[in-house]
Amino acid sequence: MSHGDDIRDLVLTDAEFRMFCDLFREYCGLHFGEDSRFLLEKRLARRVYEVGAGSFSAYHYMLRRDTSGDQELANIIDELTTNETYFFRERNQLRALFEEILPQLRMRREAEGGSVLSIWSAGCSSGEEPYSVVMLALEAGFEMGRDLRVYASDISRRMLKKARRGVYRPASFRETEPWVKEKYFVEKDGLWRISDEIKRHVVFTHLNLFDRGRISLLGTMDVILCRNVIIYFNLETKKEVIRTFSEKLRAGGFLLLGHSESLINVSNAFELEHLRNDLVYRRPIPGETRWDSWHVAAAAAIRSSDAEGQIE
Numbered sequence: 001m002s003h004g005d006d007i008r009d010l011v012l013t014d015a016e017f018r019m020f021c022d023l024f025r026e027y028c029g030l031h032f033g034e035d036s037r038f039l040l041e042k043r044l045a046r047r048v049y050e051v052g053a054g055s056f057s058a059y060h061y062m063l064r065r066d067t068s069g070d071q072e073l074a075n076i077i078d079e080l081t082t083n084e085t086y087f088f089r090e091r092n093q094l095r096a097l098f099e100e101i102l103p104q105l106r107m108r109r110e111a112e113g114g115s116v117l118s119i120w121s122a123g124c125s126s127g128e129e130p131y132s133v134v135m136l137a138l139e140a141g142f143e144m145g146r147d148l149r150v151y152a153s154d155i156s157r158r159m160l161k162k163a164r165r166g167v168y169r170p171a172s173f174r175e176t177e178p179w180v181k182e183k184y185f186v187e188k189d190g191l192w193r194i195s196d197e198i199k200r201h202v203v204f205t206h207l208n209l210f211d212r213g214r215i216s217l218l219g220t221m222d223v224i225l226c227r228n229v230i231i232y233f234n235l236e237t238k239k240e241v242i243r244t245f246s247e248k249l250r251a252g253g254f255l256l257l258g259h260s261e262s263l264i265n266v267s268n269a270f271e272l273e274h275l276r277n278d279l280v281y282r283r284p285i286p287g288e289t290r291w292d293s294w295h296v297a298a299a300a301a302i303r304s305s306d307a308e309g310q311i312e
Helices: 003-009 016-028 034-051 055-064 069-081 091-111 126-138 157-167 176-183 234-250 291-312
Strands: 117-122 149-152 185-188 189-194 202-206 221-226 249-257 271-274 279-282
Touching: 016 034, 016 055, 016 069, 016 126, 034 055, 034 069, 055 069, 069 157, 091 117, 091 126, 091 221, 091 279, 126 202, 149 157, 149 249, 157 202, 176 185, 221 234, 234 249, 279 291
Parallel strands: 117 149, 117 221, 149 202, 221 249
Antiparallel strands: 185 189, 249 279, 271 279
Protein backbone atom coordinates (compact mmCIF):
# COMPACT_ATOMS: atom_id res chain seq x y z
CA MET A 1 0.00 0.00 0.00
CA SER A 2 1.37 3.45 -0.91
CA HIS A 3 1.73 6.54 1.26
CA GLY A 4 -1.19 8.13 -0.59
CA ASP A 5 -3.42 5.09 -0.03
CA ASP A 6 -2.64 5.17 3.71
CA ILE A 7 -3.66 8.82 3.91
CA ARG A 8 -6.88 8.31 1.92
CA ASP A 9 -7.89 5.50 4.28
CA LEU A 10 -7.96 7.92 7.22
CA VAL A 11 -11.29 9.66 7.76
CA LEU A 12 -11.73 12.26 10.48
CA THR A 13 -14.89 11.55 12.48
CA ASP A 14 -17.04 14.33 13.94
CA ALA A 15 -15.76 13.55 17.44
CA GLU A 16 -12.12 13.58 16.31
CA PHE A 17 -12.64 16.83 14.44
CA ARG A 18 -13.97 18.46 17.61
CA MET A 19 -11.11 17.03 19.71
CA PHE A 20 -8.44 18.43 17.42
CA CYS A 21 -10.24 21.78 17.14
CA ASP A 22 -10.37 22.05 20.93
CA LEU A 23 -6.69 21.10 21.24
CA PHE A 24 -5.43 23.66 18.71
CA ARG A 25 -7.66 26.39 20.12
CA GLU A 26 -6.38 25.76 23.66
CA TYR A 27 -2.76 25.53 22.58
CA CYS A 28 -2.40 28.52 20.27
CA GLY A 29 -5.81 29.96 19.46
CA LEU A 30 -6.18 28.45 15.98
CA HIS A 31 -9.80 28.09 14.94
CA PHE A 32 -11.06 25.60 12.35
CA GLY A 33 -14.62 25.75 11.05
CA GLU A 34 -16.45 23.17 8.96
CA ASP A 35 -15.24 24.89 5.80
CA SER A 36 -11.63 23.99 6.69
CA ARG A 37 -12.35 20.43 7.82
CA PHE A 38 -11.07 18.78 4.63
CA LEU A 39 -7.78 20.71 4.80
CA LEU A 40 -7.37 19.79 8.48
CA GLU A 41 -8.06 16.11 7.75
CA LYS A 42 -5.49 15.87 4.95
CA ARG A 43 -2.71 17.64 6.82
CA LEU A 44 -3.34 15.67 9.99
CA ALA A 45 -3.36 12.44 7.97
CA ARG A 46 0.06 13.25 6.56
CA ARG A 47 1.49 13.70 10.05
CA VAL A 48 -0.24 10.52 11.32
CA TYR A 49 1.53 8.59 8.56
CA GLU A 50 4.91 10.30 9.06
CA VAL A 51 5.06 9.63 12.82
CA GLY A 52 3.54 6.16 12.55
CA ALA A 53 0.61 6.89 14.88
CA GLY A 54 -1.76 4.68 12.87
CA SER A 55 -4.97 6.61 13.55
CA PHE A 56 -6.26 10.09 14.30
CA SER A 57 -7.22 9.12 17.84
CA ALA A 58 -3.74 7.72 18.57
CA TYR A 59 -2.16 10.87 17.12
CA HIS A 60 -4.41 13.04 19.28
CA TYR A 61 -3.33 11.03 22.32
CA MET A 62 0.31 11.59 21.33
CA LEU A 63 -0.22 15.34 21.18
CA ARG A 64 -2.09 15.43 24.47
CA ARG A 65 -0.04 13.00 26.55
CA ASP A 66 3.33 12.04 25.12
CA THR A 67 6.51 13.67 26.42
CA SER A 68 7.32 14.49 22.79
CA GLY A 69 3.97 16.23 22.40
CA ASP A 70 5.28 19.78 22.56
CA GLN A 71 7.63 19.22 19.65
CA GLU A 72 5.02 17.38 17.61
CA LEU A 73 2.51 20.13 18.35
CA ALA A 74 5.03 22.55 16.88
CA ASN A 75 5.36 20.33 13.82
CA ILE A 76 1.64 20.09 13.16
CA ILE A 77 1.13 23.81 13.76
CA ASP A 78 3.74 24.41 11.05
CA GLU A 79 1.65 22.22 8.75
CA LEU A 80 -1.60 24.00 9.54
CA THR A 81 -0.60 27.66 9.41
CA THR A 82 0.02 29.93 6.44
CA ASN A 83 3.30 31.85 6.62
CA GLU A 84 3.12 33.85 3.39
CA THR A 85 4.64 37.30 3.79
CA TYR A 86 7.09 39.72 2.16
CA PHE A 87 9.19 42.78 2.89
CA PHE A 88 7.42 46.13 3.45
CA ARG A 89 3.98 44.53 3.49
CA GLU A 90 1.14 47.05 4.02
CA ARG A 91 3.52 49.91 3.28
CA ASN A 92 1.10 52.69 4.27
CA GLN A 93 0.97 51.31 7.79
CA LEU A 94 4.75 51.19 8.00
CA ARG A 95 4.85 54.76 6.70
CA ALA A 96 2.47 55.75 9.49
CA LEU A 97 4.74 53.99 11.99
CA PHE A 98 7.83 56.00 11.03
CA GLU A 99 6.30 59.31 9.97
CA GLU A 100 3.70 59.68 12.71
CA ILE A 101 3.73 57.07 15.49
CA LEU A 102 7.41 56.84 16.41
CA PRO A 103 8.01 60.62 16.28
CA GLN A 104 5.03 61.13 18.60
CA LEU A 105 6.25 58.40 20.98
CA ARG A 106 9.82 59.69 20.93
CA MET A 107 8.76 63.22 21.81
CA ARG A 108 6.62 61.94 24.65
CA ARG A 109 9.41 59.72 25.93
CA GLU A 110 11.92 62.60 25.81
CA ALA A 111 9.47 64.86 27.65
CA GLU A 112 9.20 62.20 30.36
CA GLY A 113 12.96 61.72 30.54
CA GLY A 114 13.01 58.30 28.83
CA SER A 115 14.99 57.04 25.88
CA VAL A 116 14.77 53.79 23.90
CA LEU A 117 11.49 52.66 22.27
CA SER A 118 10.57 48.97 21.95
CA ILE A 119 8.73 47.33 19.03
CA TRP A 120 7.42 43.76 19.09
CA SER A 121 6.62 41.93 15.85
CA ALA A 122 4.22 39.23 17.13
CA GLY A 123 3.79 36.47 14.58
CA CYS A 124 6.88 37.44 12.60
CA SER A 125 6.88 34.34 10.36
CA SER A 126 10.10 34.19 8.31
CA GLY A 127 11.34 37.59 9.47
CA GLU A 128 10.44 39.98 6.67
CA GLU A 129 8.38 42.24 8.95
CA PRO A 130 10.94 42.91 11.73
CA TYR A 131 13.76 43.25 9.21
CA SER A 132 11.63 45.77 7.29
CA VAL A 133 11.21 47.76 10.51
CA VAL A 134 14.96 47.87 11.10
CA MET A 135 15.73 48.95 7.53
CA LEU A 136 13.14 51.73 7.71
CA ALA A 137 14.46 52.79 11.12
CA LEU A 138 18.00 53.15 9.81
CA GLU A 139 16.77 55.11 6.80
CA ALA A 140 14.77 57.38 9.15
CA GLY A 141 17.87 58.16 11.21
CA PHE A 142 17.16 56.03 14.26
CA GLU A 143 20.16 54.64 16.10
CA MET A 144 19.36 51.01 16.82
CA GLY A 145 19.87 50.07 20.44
CA ARG A 146 19.84 53.66 21.60
CA ASP A 147 16.62 54.94 20.02
CA LEU A 148 14.87 51.72 19.13
CA ARG A 149 14.86 47.98 19.90
CA VAL A 150 13.06 45.37 17.80
CA TYR A 151 11.79 42.04 19.13
CA ALA A 152 10.18 39.33 17.01
CA SER A 153 8.35 36.13 17.92
CA ASP A 154 6.54 33.26 16.24
CA ILE A 155 5.04 29.93 17.27
CA SER A 156 6.74 28.16 14.36
CA ARG A 157 10.30 27.02 15.06
CA ARG A 158 10.73 26.31 11.35
CA MET A 159 9.86 29.91 10.45
CA LEU A 160 12.12 31.29 13.18
CA LYS A 161 15.00 29.22 11.85
CA LYS A 162 14.42 30.72 8.42
CA ALA A 163 14.16 34.22 9.90
CA ARG A 164 17.45 33.87 11.77
CA ARG A 165 19.12 32.55 8.62
CA GLY A 166 17.92 35.60 6.69
CA VAL A 167 18.00 34.16 3.17
CA TYR A 168 15.08 34.97 0.86
CA ARG A 169 13.66 34.13 -2.54
CA PRO A 170 12.51 36.76 -5.07
CA ALA A 171 8.86 36.47 -3.93
CA SER A 172 9.79 38.20 -0.66
CA PHE A 173 10.75 41.36 -2.57
CA ARG A 174 7.52 42.14 -4.44
CA GLU A 175 7.26 45.52 -2.64
CA THR A 176 11.00 46.20 -2.31
CA GLU A 177 12.73 48.90 -4.31
CA PRO A 178 15.91 47.77 -6.11
CA TRP A 179 18.19 50.15 -4.18
CA VAL A 180 17.07 48.57 -0.87
CA LYS A 181 18.07 45.11 -2.10
CA GLU A 182 21.41 46.43 -3.26
CA LYS A 183 22.08 48.22 0.03
CA TYR A 184 20.97 45.64 2.57
CA PHE A 185 21.21 42.24 0.82
CA VAL A 186 23.79 40.10 -0.95
CA GLU A 187 22.70 37.93 -3.89
CA LYS A 188 24.01 34.41 -4.48
CA ASP A 189 22.57 31.70 -6.72
CA GLY A 190 19.22 33.45 -7.05
CA LEU A 191 18.78 33.93 -3.28
CA TRP A 192 19.25 37.10 -1.26
CA ARG A 193 20.93 37.13 2.17
CA ILE A 194 20.19 40.04 4.49
CA SER A 195 23.18 41.92 5.85
CA ASP A 196 24.50 41.32 9.35
CA GLU A 197 23.96 45.04 9.99
CA ILE A 198 20.19 44.42 9.86
CA LYS A 199 20.14 40.91 11.30
CA ARG A 200 21.92 41.80 14.54
CA HIS A 201 19.25 44.35 15.48
CA VAL A 202 16.36 41.85 15.76
CA VAL A 203 15.92 39.63 18.81
CA PHE A 204 14.00 36.51 17.74
CA THR A 205 12.25 34.25 20.23
CA HIS A 206 9.94 31.24 20.04
CA LEU A 207 6.67 32.29 21.63
CA ASN A 208 3.09 31.07 21.79
CA LEU A 209 0.79 34.07 22.19
CA PHE A 210 -1.27 32.03 24.67
CA ASP A 211 1.68 31.13 26.89
CA ARG A 212 1.24 33.84 29.50
CA GLY A 213 4.21 32.61 31.50
CA ARG A 214 6.69 33.18 28.70
CA ILE A 215 5.02 36.40 27.60
CA SER A 216 5.46 37.75 31.11
CA LEU A 217 9.22 37.63 30.49
CA LEU A 218 8.90 40.22 27.73
CA GLY A 219 9.38 43.81 28.70
CA THR A 220 6.77 46.51 28.17
CA MET A 221 6.40 47.60 24.53
CA ASP A 222 5.69 50.91 22.83
CA VAL A 223 4.42 49.37 19.58
CA ILE A 224 3.10 45.88 18.82
CA LEU A 225 2.70 44.70 15.24
CA CYS A 226 0.42 41.67 15.00
CA ARG A 227 -0.73 41.72 11.41
CA ASN A 228 -2.82 39.00 9.78
CA VAL A 229 -2.60 36.73 12.82
CA ILE A 230 -5.86 37.09 14.75
CA ILE A 231 -7.87 36.32 11.62
CA TYR A 232 -7.16 32.67 12.48
CA PHE A 233 -8.76 33.00 15.95
CA ASN A 234 -12.37 32.83 17.08
CA LEU A 235 -13.90 35.63 19.11
CA GLU A 236 -12.93 34.33 22.56
CA THR A 237 -9.29 33.69 21.62
CA LYS A 238 -9.11 37.07 19.90
CA LYS A 239 -10.24 38.68 23.15
CA GLU A 240 -7.60 36.78 25.09
CA VAL A 241 -4.66 37.72 22.89
CA ILE A 242 -5.76 41.36 22.58
CA ARG A 243 -6.02 41.53 26.38
CA THR A 244 -2.43 40.28 26.54
CA PHE A 245 -1.33 42.99 24.10
CA SER A 246 -3.07 45.63 26.18
CA GLU A 247 -1.14 44.45 29.24
CA LYS A 248 2.20 44.48 27.39
CA LEU A 249 1.78 47.94 25.85
CA ARG A 250 2.75 51.09 27.67
CA ALA A 251 -0.06 53.59 28.09
CA GLY A 252 -0.04 55.65 24.91
CA GLY A 253 1.44 52.73 22.94
CA PHE A 254 0.15 51.53 19.59
CA LEU A 255 -1.20 48.23 18.26
CA LEU A 256 -0.96 47.67 14.50
CA LEU A 257 -3.22 44.96 13.08
CA GLY A 258 -3.67 43.78 9.50
CA HIS A 259 -6.02 45.82 7.32
CA SER A 260 -8.60 43.01 7.35
CA GLU A 261 -8.59 42.85 11.16
CA SER A 262 -10.62 44.88 13.63
CA LEU A 263 -11.25 45.17 17.37
CA ILE A 264 -14.99 45.71 16.92
CA ASN A 265 -16.74 43.53 19.53
CA VAL A 266 -13.31 42.30 20.65
CA SER A 267 -11.91 44.94 23.02
CA ASN A 268 -12.58 48.42 24.33
CA ALA A 269 -9.07 48.77 25.75
CA PHE A 270 -7.93 50.69 22.67
CA GLU A 271 -9.00 53.79 20.82
CA LEU A 272 -8.92 54.07 17.03
CA GLU A 273 -6.31 56.61 15.94
CA HIS A 274 -6.88 58.38 12.60
CA LEU A 275 -3.47 59.14 11.13
CA ARG A 276 -2.60 60.64 7.75
CA ASN A 277 -1.37 57.33 6.39
CA ASP A 278 -3.52 54.74 8.16
CA LEU A 279 -5.92 53.82 10.95
CA VAL A 280 -4.28 52.19 13.97
CA TYR A 281 -5.14 51.35 17.58
CA ARG A 282 -3.74 53.17 20.58
CA ARG A 283 -3.85 52.30 24.26
CA PRO A 284 -5.15 55.43 26.04
CA ILE A 285 -3.29 57.09 28.87
CA PRO A 286 -5.51 57.14 32.01
CA GLY A 287 -7.02 60.59 32.53
CA GLU A 288 -5.69 61.85 29.22
CA THR A 289 -7.64 63.80 26.64
CA ARG A 290 -6.50 63.94 23.02
CA TRP A 291 -5.45 67.56 23.66
CA ASP A 292 -3.14 66.35 26.45
CA SER A 293 -1.45 63.89 24.10
CA TRP A 294 -0.64 66.41 21.40
CA HIS A 295 0.23 69.10 23.94
CA VAL A 296 2.98 66.94 25.44
CA ALA A 297 4.38 66.22 21.99
CA ALA A 298 4.24 69.88 20.97
CA ALA A 299 5.89 71.01 24.21
CA ALA A 300 8.72 68.56 23.68
CA ALA A 301 9.20 69.81 20.12
CA ILE A 302 9.31 73.42 21.29
CA ARG A 303 11.87 72.63 23.99
CA SER A 304 13.98 70.78 21.43
CA SER A 305 13.78 73.72 19.02
CA ASP A 306 14.70 76.18 21.79
CA ALA A 307 17.67 74.09 22.79
CA GLU A 308 18.94 73.95 19.21
CA GLY A 309 18.58 77.72 18.96
CA GLN A 310 20.68 78.22 22.12
CA ILE A 311 23.44 75.99 20.78
CA GLU A 312 23.59 77.96 17.56
